[in-house]
Structures are given as structure tokens and as C-alpha cells.
Amino acid sequence: MPTVWEARRHLAQSLLRAGSASPGLDARLLVEGSLGADNADPDTLLPAEARARLDDFAVRRLAGEPVWRILGEREFWGLPFRLSPAxxxxxxxxxTIVEAALAQLAGRRGEELALLDLGTGTGCLLIALLSELQQAHGLGIDLSEEACRTAAGNAALNGVEGxxxxxxxxxxEGLAGSFDLIVSNPPYIPSGEIATLSVEVREHDPLLALxxxxxxxxxxxxxxxxxPPLLAPGGIVVFEIGAGQGPDVVALMRAGGLEFSGSRNDLGGHERALIFTLA
Structure with a gap:
């Protein structure tokens, strides 16, 4: 029966040989996931049940499945979010979208704001914002019914379901009302580039979201x-964009009646969030 340290070393070596970009980190996360415990003592013996889970995890990771898909959950804005195939x-x-939105709403955090998240997926954008804007309420829209169920579960998990x-x-489509903040991370990868994406993305993220x-x-x-018809007076729109799409998205939004109010870069220095208001 191996120790946690031995299991991590063995798995990291296998992942390194398979070309993993982060074999040590992947191995640590998967070993801890098999145990159901973070920061496991390196000298702890890996029980048979955990070893069986880890063997399954290893096969899946070596086949290209992302670590967080294997574990079924990923952190965002310091909060846990469960994943689903949708x-x-x-x-x-x-x-960056959350940061940009909160910066724009800095003087309005105590207001009863209405939020809209289009293409909500796990609900991560909306739920992160609600965790910061304690008086706000929000609506998440997704074409996938399964995604909506996943998002609702994540809202409950993070205490904002009410x-x-x-x-x-x-x-x-079919929406009415007036929203103080609209956020969206829409699909923005050109169809012809889908086949060139990494196996982790191409085969495990939903095509509908890409x-x-x-x-x-x-x-x-x-x-x-x-x-524009859905924005309240003083309302804000924040989009995520792909590399180099800024000028085109700004032109489209201006033609539709929105005014460009700035952008925000991600940690890699790339323009990631575009901010708009009513013209």
C-alpha cells in the first residue's frame, strides 16, 4: 500500500512521460481528490478504496480528460462550482469579467440591483457577483436545460439560491424587464478553429459553449x-472576448446602440473584458 507521497510521485512520472504540462500539480490534485482531503499528509498510507479511485483518475487524465472534469468541481472567485457535461x-x-463589473458598480454595492447572465453555464459569473453584491438578485439564461440545473445547484452550494x-x-429571446448589469461569456471561437483546440477543450468542453x-x-x-432595451438607466454590459476580437465587438455594439466604456486585461495581459453602457 503506497503512501500519499509515493502515489503522487508515481503518477507525476506517468503524466510527465505522457507530456503533461503540470504533472506534479495534476498528481497532487488527483491524489487528494481520491482521498477526499486537501493537503494530505505525505506519509499517510493510501487506502485500497482511494487507490482504486486514483487508478481510475489516472487512466482518465492520461487519456486527456482535464483534472477538474475528473474531480467534478472547480474553484472560481474563491467559490466551489460543480461541473456537468453541459x-x-x-x-x-x-x-476578469467579475472584476470589471464590480469596479463599475463600486458605488452601488448596497443597492437592490438586477443582474442578467447570458449563457450562464455553471452560473459562475452570476453567483460570484451575487456573493459580492449582497442586495442584488439575478437571472441566468442558458440554452441547455442541464446547464440551468447545474447552475441552480451551484447557487444553492454557495448560499445565493434565494x-x-x-x-x-x-x-x-422572450426576456423583458430592466437590468442594472448584464454579463456574458458567449461562445467566441471561430468554427474552423474548434478542431485545433487542445484535447482537454475540444473533447470535454461542450461545443455549444465554444x-x-x-x-x-x-x-x-x-x-x-x-x-439596449433590457438595460436600466445607468446600466452596464460586460462581455468576455477572445484574442483580438475587441475592435470588432466594439463596432458591433456601437452599431446596436451601446457606448464603449473601456476594457480590462486578464492576468496574462490580454484584453478580456469589454464594458458598455447605453449610448
Missing amino acids: TLEPRPDSE RAAFQQGSWT DGGADGLGPYRLLASSL
């Missing part, structure tokens, strides 16, 4: 004209 993994770059609702739908049409701008075109 949802993207929440990624650190998307925290202020969050999730609804199956296609973008703004494919932005021929030029990656399809969802932005749909939203450009439909968002």
Missing part, C-alpha cells in the same frame, strides 16, 4: 441590438 469549466481568465433564478432560453460561428462573432451580433 458546462464549461470556470477559468481564472473569466474572473437571489438567483435560472431559465432555459436562447439569449434574450463555437461562435464562422468568425467567432455570431453571438455578439445577436446581442448587439437586443441588449
Whole structure:
């Protein structure tokens, strides 16, 4: 029966040989996941049940399945989010959207704000915002019914279920009302580039959440004209964008009646969040 340290070393070596970019980290996370405990004592013996789980984890990781998919949960904004096949993994770059939105609302945190999250997935953007805006309530929309169920479960997991609702739908179709903040991380990868993505993304993230049409701008075109009627006076829109898409998205939104109010870079220095208000 190996110790935690021995199991981690063996798995890290296997992952390194398979070309993993982070074999040590992956091995630590998977060993701890097999035990159901963080920061496990390196000298602890790995029980047979945990060893069986770890063997399964190892096979899946070596086949290209991402660590967080294997574990079924990923942290975002310091909060846990459960995953499902219908949802993207929440990624650190998307925290830029939350940061940008909160900066824009800095003087309004105590207000009863109405939030809208389009293409909500796990609900990570909406739930992170609700965790910070204690008087706000929000609605998350997703084309996938399964994603809506996952998001609702994550709202309960993070204690905001009383202020969050999730609804199956296609973008703004059928929506009415007035929102102080609209956020979205829409699909923005051009269809022709899907096949070039890493196996972790291409085979494990839902295509519905990746494919932005021929030029990656399809969802932005749909939203450009439909968002202004949904914005309250003083309302804000914050989008996530892909690399180099800023000028095109700004042009689309301006044509639809929104005014560009700035952008925010992610930790890698890439323009990630675009901010708009009513023109």
C-alpha cells in the first residue's frame, strides 16, 4: 500500500512521460481528490478504496480528460462550482469579467440591483457577483436545460439560491424587464478553429459553449441590438472576448446602440473584458 507521497510521485512520472504540462500539480490534485482531503499528509498510507479511485483518475487524465472534469468541481472567485457535461469549466481568465463589473458598480454595492447572465453555464459569473453584491438578485439564461440545473445547484452550494433564478432560453429571446448589469461569456471561437483546440477543450468542453460561428462573432451580433432595451438607466454590459476580437465587438455594439466604456486585461495581459453602457 503506497503512501500519499509515493502515489503522487508515481503518477507525476506517468503524466510527465505522457507530456503533461503540470504533472506534479495534476498528481497532487488527483491524489487528494481520491482521498477526499486537501493537503494530505505525505506519509499517510493510501487506502485500497482511494487507490482504486486514483487508478481510475489516472487512466482518465492520461487519456486527456482535464483534472477538474475528473474531480467534478472547480474553484472560481474563491467559490466551489460543480461541473456537468453541459458546462464549461470556470477559468481564472473569466474572473476578469467579475472584476470589471464590480469596479463599475463600486458605488452601488448596497443597492437592490438586477443582474442578467447570458449563457450562464455553471452560473459562475452570476453567483460570484451575487456573493459580492449582497442586495442584488439575478437571472441566468442558458440554452441547455442541464446547464440551468447545474447552475441552480451551484447557487444553492454557495448560499445565493434565494437571489438567483435560472431559465432555459436562447439569449434574450422572450426576456423583458430592466437590468442594472448584464454579463456574458458567449461562445467566441471561430468554427474552423474548434478542431485545433487542445484535447482537454475540444473533447470535454461542450461545443455549444465554444463555437461562435464562422468568425467567432455570431453571438455578439445577436446581442448587439437586443441588449439596449433590457438595460436600466445607468446600466452596464460586460462581455468576455477572445484574442483580438475587441475592435470588432466594439463596432458591433456601437452599431446596436451601446457606448464603449473601456476594457480590462486578464492576468496574462490580454484584453478580456469589454464594458458598455447605453449610448
